[in-house]
Amino acid sequence: xxxxxxxxxxxxxxxxxxxxxxxxxxxxxxxxxxxxxxxxxxxxxxxxxxxxxxxxxxxxxxxxxxxxxxxxxxxxxxxxxxxxxxxxxxxxxxxxxxxxxxxxxxxxxxxxxxx
Amino acid sequence: xxxxxxxxxxxxxxxxxxxxxxxxxxxxxxxxxxxxxxxxxxxxxxxxxxxxxxxxxxxxxxxxxxxxxxxxxxxxxxxxxxxxxxxxxxxxxxxxxxxxxxxxxxxxxxx
Numbered sequence: 001x002x003x004x005x006x007x008x009x010x011x012x013x014x015x016x017x018x019x020x021x022x023x024x025x026x027x028x029x030x031x032x033x034x035x036x037x038x039x040x041x042x043x044x045x046x047x048x049x050x051x052x053x054x055x056x057x058x059x060x061x062x063x064x065x066x067x068x069x070x071x072x073x074x075x076x077x078x079x080x081x082x083x084x085x086x087x088x089x090x091x092x093x094x095x096x097x098x099x100x101x102x103x104x105x106x107x108x109x110x111x112x113x114x115x
Numbered sequence: 116x117x118x119x120x121x122x123x124x125x126x127x128x129x130x131x132x133x134x135x136x137x138x139x140x141x142x143x144x145x146x147x148x149x150x151x152x153x154x155x156x157x158x159x160x161x162x163x164x165x166x167x168x169x170x171x172x173x174x175x176x177x178x179x180x181x182x183x184x185x186x187x188x189x190x191x192x193x194x195x196x197x198x199x200x201x202x203x204x205x206x207x208x209x210x211x212x213x214x215x216x217x218x219x220x221x222x223x224x225x226x
Contacts, residue, residue, distance in 0.1 A: 004158075035216075041200070043159070043216035090158045094208065101147045101166070102208040106158025 003027050004107040006091050012113045013081055021076045021110045023091030031055075032074040033104065034066060035090040043090070049074050050096070078112075086114045119203045124221040133190045135220050137203030140184050148179060148186045151202045153219070159202060163188070190222075198224045 004025045013019055025032060034046040047066040048056035054066065063079045074091060091107040120138040127133045139148070147166055151159040163170055165177040165186070176189040190197055200219040208214050 042218065043202075045215075092158070096208060101149075101164055103149065103161035103164060104151075104159075104208070106160065109156070109158050 004091055004093055004105050006089075006107040006110050008110060009108065010111050010113075012115065014115055015081055015083060017081050018077070018079045019081060019112070020078070021089055021091075021112070023074050023076070023107055025072055025091075025093040025105070027093055027095070027105060028072075029093040029095045029105070030071060031094050031096050032068070032071075033092040033094075034074065034076050035092060035106075037088045037090060037109070039087070047074075047076075081112075081114045083114050086112055088112070119205055119217050121201075121203050121217065121220045123218065124223065126223050126225065127193055128225050129194055130192050133193050133197070133222060133224075135188045135190075135201055135203075135222070136185055137188070137205075138185045139203070139205040142183050142205050143207075145207050146183075146205050147207060148177065148183075149204045149214070150175070150177065150188045151204065151216070153200045153202065154198075159216070162201075193222075193224045195224050195226065198222060 007022045031050045033048050035043050037043045046060045049068045052068050065077045067075045088109045088111050090109045092104040094102045094104045096102050149164040150162040152162050153159040163175050163177045167179050170177045178187040200221050202216050202219040204214045206214045
């Protein structure tokens with residue numbers, strides 16, 4: 001059973017298009033995240049959702065919008081794609097502990113290439 | 116957020132013990148120390164987490180000195196499949212304040 005799944009695994013599209021990446025977790029976790037890993041391999045957090053409430057938005061352009069229909073899903077919609085959006089996008093989930101210790105479970109990633 | 120410093124890369128041979136040290140001089144009282152492993156083309160995978168002293172699981176050990184200003188991830192008897200990037204994270208994951216992944220340590224295990 002896949003704990004955190006993402007679709008699609010690869011996404012090639014042209015500048016200006018709008019695309020979505022889907023994420024689902026079957027772990028019953030209450031918090032989900034989206035990360036971007038660029039060509040230099042730095043992982044940067046983009047969004048966090050806790051019980052369907054957006055908690056973190058780390059200076060991400062408003063062309064990116066997370067959508068969570070329920071706590072098992074956190075989809076990422078991107079408008080007007082730009083060349084600089086090319087990266088690998090990872091979804092993750094966690095069950096937050098009261099004391100702040102928690103482990104995140106990551107999906108396999110979606111490699112987005114904008115041409 | 117506590118800043119972490121780890122070696123950019125390390126080399127080892129199969130069967131050896133590998134110790135990767137992470138410095139985090141400004142760690143806060145409530146901060147946890149967490150290590151993740153990332154293989155090429157995969158998402159990071161949780162390895163181990165600790166707060167103080169020593170933590171051991173089936174994969175690794177984590178040594179944390181009393182002052183908690185550093186930590187050492189110990190991988191016993193590495194194999195080729197341990198070749199990966201290892202990230203040290205320091206902080207508290209409350210969902211309201213994100214943990215930050217640094218540049219990590221690229222471990223290359225050779226036969």
